[in-house]
Amino acid sequence: MAAYSFGWCDVGGAPVTAPGGKGLRQALAVLGAEIAGAPPQAGVPAAVAVELVHTFSLLHDDVMDGDPVRRSRPAVWRAYGTGPAVLAGDALFAQAVDTLATSAGGAGAVRLLSAALGDLVRGQADDLLFAGRPWTGPRRVRSAEYLPMAEGKTGALLGCSLALGALLGGASPTVVAGLDRAGRQAGVAFQIADDVLGTWGDPAVTGKPVHGDLRERKKTLPVVSALESDRPAARRLAALLEADGDVARAAELAEEAGGRAAALAVARRCGAAALAELDRISAPARPVRDLRALLDGVVARSR
């Protein structure tokens, strides 16, 4: 199941080359080590650990959301069953902890990971709870609630990737904390970009069913922002969502109400905040330049 989810084999175990992840978290871990002035290899245990945690969280996430498709293939729970998928996730988590506990970073590295994991779980729990809340009325989800949820769900592990790499590279606590903040801000931008792609993106590119978030009543920033606007389309969108109407039409109305533009503005702001954190760190020029380019790309992918 682990090899399947990494894209290394088919359901039966025969080798294939299927789409794996983007490798973003591993790249961040290695860049973190280089920013600390260490050779990139120093960040490899961090890269392995965060990729294992990321894969574990995807396995459990797809179980929780009932998402049948991941990276254009059946999700692990669809291919192997819910129980085995939960268990495979647990095994990947144990392996991630083991990788760090045997690394040069020792208990400090494990602590960074377990703290990020606590935030990740809290973010995912909020995401689940938000899906159960109404689109409108006093119990609606506000954009101010979205941001800490996205920081936990997506930002915590991106921040941890950079911070862990830097820690293994011997960086000071100040640099480790600054990179953690930069990664968290980038993570919020990344999550917003994901929301925009999930609502208006090409499913052939995203590998996920179109409008899945809307169907699952996920409170994504573009839709929440659209509902908070005072344009006429916002009221039509509210009525349509409350009536469980056509999701393609809802996406159109959300754009008309300015939700897409508002969300992308927030993403740009978070991206800029991430880059501002980097300005405060004195580090070798090359890895910082690479990290800037990477974070720029994270924000740009939804435009």
Place this chain on the structure above:
Amino acid sequence: MAAYSFGWCDVGGAPVTAPGGKGLRQALAVLGAEIAGAPPQAGVPAAVAVELVHTFSLLHDDVMDGDPVRRSRPAVWRAYGTGPAVLAGDALFAQAVDTLATSAGGAGAVRLLSAALGDLVRGQADDLLFAGRPWTGPRRVRSAEYLPMAEGKTGALLGCSLALGALLGGASPTVVAGLDRAGRQAGVAFQIADDVLGTWGDPAVTGKPVHGDLRERKKTLPVVSALESDRPAARRLAALLEADGDVARAAELAEEAGGRAAALAVARRCGAAALAELDRISAPARPVRDLRALLDGVVARSR
């Protein structure tokens, strides 16, 4: 959800006193520290960590097995939903790792836990796979396969409880390893006792539906041993199980075929092996005596 699963509150969060666990793993952790010559308090972080991991594994286990009842109350997934139960388990796991990473045991303690977790997951995976295999024929599950499964599923965490407590108490690697082996043997005995209670025990005492294991086609040692016997009842049992017949009658036939007695003999042997490990450890008399009594009780509870 965590408080509910510890028996501290009802589903809505109102305080109640519901049955929690037996506290076996915590007791082992504290005794491990005392066997190392440290005060019992030294084992508390180990006790907290192993209880968190135990609860996490119960939450995920009940999701995987579809068990609706745990400790005479609705299982967490029944009370709160599958997704939240998976997530709550993940949070408990993160908390367990965090507890050890910030303890005096540091990375070494985390490594003991993550290794036990790897074994636990492997044991649970085998348990799941065994349930999907037939009762008879060449693909049947043999008692020789049952033992490593039970050691992983139940023994690994009991061994880890003792070993972690001893590690935090400053024990030598030899003592830590000896206690780990003792706990693993005791765990197999414990699991067999659990199997016997699940098949012939009083549900009012076990807190679980009677014959649940048989219904789920779990390959427990008493039933596997019964099927391996050459008594006439073994053949009748095989025919009944293959026909998905009455589970109460299957339990009767398993006893008639000597499955209960054979399983209990193995449990006694494992219990004796655990006690023999203790004989090889030089340690203060009082905690060793307490540990002996505890391990004796583990094996005795099914008689």
